[in-house]
Amino acid sequence: MEKLYEGKAKEVYSTEKSNEYIIRYKDDATAGNGEKKATIAGKGELNLAITTAIFEMLEEKGIKTHYIETLNNRDMRVKKVTILPLEVIVRNISAGSFAKRFGVEEGIVFSKPTFELSYKNDELGDPLMCEDHAIALGLVTKAEYDFLKDTTLEINELLKKFFEQINLKLVDFKIEYGKTDDGEIILADEISPDTCRLWDKDTNKKFDKDIFRRDLGDLIEGYKEVLNRMRG
Numbered sequence: 603m604e605k606l607y608e609g610k611a612k613e614v615y616s617t618e619k620s621n622e623y624i625i626r627y628k629d630d631a632t633a634g635n636g637e638k639k640a641t642i643a644g645k646g647e648l649n650l651a652i653t654t655a656i657f658e659m660l661e662e663k664g665i666k667t668h669y670i671e672t673l674n675n676r677d678m679r680v681k682k683v684t685i686l687p688l689e690v691i692v693r694n695i696s697a698g699s700f701a702k703r704f705g706v707e708e709g710i711v712f713s714k715p716t717f718e719l720s721y722k723n724d725e726l727g728d729p730l731m732c733e734d735h736a737i738a739l740g741l742v743t744k745a746e747y748d749f750l751k752d753t754t755l756e757i758n759e760l761l762k763k764f765f766e767q768i769n770l771k772l773v774d775f776k777i778e779y780g781k782t783d784d785g786e787i788i789l790a791d792e793i794s795p796d797t798c799r800l801w802d803k804d805t806n807k808k809f810d811k812d813i814f815r816r817d818l819g820d821l822i823e824g825y826k827e828v829l830n831r832m833r834g
Contacts, residue, residue: 649794683780693774768831773799
């Protein structure tokens with residue numbers, strides 16, 4: 603396989619099929635736009651297992667994703683897509699950058715989810731952008747923006763129910779979408795504790811990357827707990 607791309611947490615490889623890729627999950631952890639870095643043995647394997655279960659659930663519920671199959675404890679076969687340069691964010695409870703940006707405490711439950719976009723550009727610090735900005739820059743059309751918002755809010759409801767069943771609150775999450783060669787937009791990248799904030803419903807204990815960001819303990823034990831709950 604030829605390596606086509608390497609990001610902070612994953613590598614992308616070509617396959618024998620021109621319309622498929624292999625994504626390899628790494629053990630690298632980053633925070634603060636790459637300012638904090640570490641290699642944590644076992645992290646990639648856990649994120650792959652969690653993402654696999656979530657993508658399979660979403661596919662069953664009618665959400666189209668790039669997922670094809672998980673090959674081993676590191677590699678996922680996916681449909682080839684061109685990733686949109688947007689991070690799509692939903693917040694159900696105040697936390698993280700939202701709380702810091704607006705000077706509010708963490709833990710405020712919103713009356714309805716917030717939907718945000720940020721421009722996926724590390725050099726610019728992934729700035730927030732509104733619908734008009736995304737359309738003006740030609741990143742999406744109006745119809746594509748509406749699709750992203752509607753689909754993401756649907757995913758939010760599915761994920762909330764999924765995590766509630768294992769006694770976790772879905773505080774917020776960010777996802778990415780990709781466009782296939784024929785122009786269809788589908789869910790891509792991953793959904794894991796790296797990309798979601800997950801709190802225990804009873805104690806508010808954190809089971810996500812804030813463990814690493816804030817030095818709250820053993821990241822692997824936190825991610826293992828999420829996977830163990832998912833597996834019953």
